[in-house]
Amino acid sequence: MLPQGQPDRYHPALVTLHWLLALMLGVALVAGGVLLENTPNTDPDKIFMLRAHMSIGVLILLLMLVRLVVRTRTARPSHAVTGNALLDRLSVVTHWSLYAVAIAMAASGIALSLAAGLGPIVFGGSGDPLPADFWEYTPRYAHAVFAYLLMALIALHVAAFAWHQWVKRDGLFGRIWFGRRNSAKHMSRNKVA
Template sequence: MTRYHPALVALHWLLALMILGALIGGAFSLDPIPEESPDKIGVLRLHMIFGLAILALMVVRLIVRLRTPHPEPADIGNEALNQVAPWLHWLFYALVFGLAASGIAMALEADLGAIVFGGAPGPVPELDTLTPRAGHGLFALALALLIAGHVGAALYHQLVRRDRLMRRMSFRRD
């Protein structure tokens, strides 16, 4: 087997775009808006919807990953890295699930669902004072760094090793 299942490929690229959007939106759109601003609720609503959609799709992705055949791990050219790489892929799942769990915990602690979706009077509580906020930020930072490393590794395979590794996560036929 040389390729991942088409459903896994589709989920990979859809989730990549959604996760990048949520990370960028959280850092550059949501965080800078003061809690008392009426715009905060709308941006937070979008961020929460994206987060819940990502969580649901990650559950589907995990099920598809566990139930479909997939290629053997790639040879990186370094035995130590060959041993670490599969664990780093599972770390993606752990970080995304941790990010979702900390986001849900923040929403529950601050009753954000009632404010953002239920029309309860605002403003949004000071998010930085919430217990899960630090974890949410650390999960986001770790995920962003892992994504950067993942993209760098994919480019290394494609441009330096020229082993056509990226075809495994594409819809192209050989």
């Protein structure tokens, strides 16, 4: 059950998780798309890169699940409104899609690692070589498709933030930053729309 009164900011635990996950997702996307993708599996550094990437990916999955639980157990501000019902709906769909695709991204990475038997090679020091090419495994395609979807959703999310912040000027950023959480009943500033 939600505590009474809607605050004008998210709970500090959610704020922390939001920015931490934004950073980790950015690192995983860039490192995955730029470094991993362009390093052949025969390169001796590849195992180290995969170890870092897979560890961050699994941590992202765990933190996403923690975030979902914290979200359901803490009071949060009402949905930001734009004055356009379709855009408001799109905003809700985008937020839930971000959760779903980030989780699917990590899940497809884990599926790929299981299919390719990466556990003992990357973490167990088995000394076996990496598979010649990850594209032999179906989850590799899912991992790539989810990467593009995730990048598109993040771009949409950042564009919506910029619009609220600098065009509509409704102080949306404050909702996902640290500070006193005023109850809606006493709110006079920081109102969204």
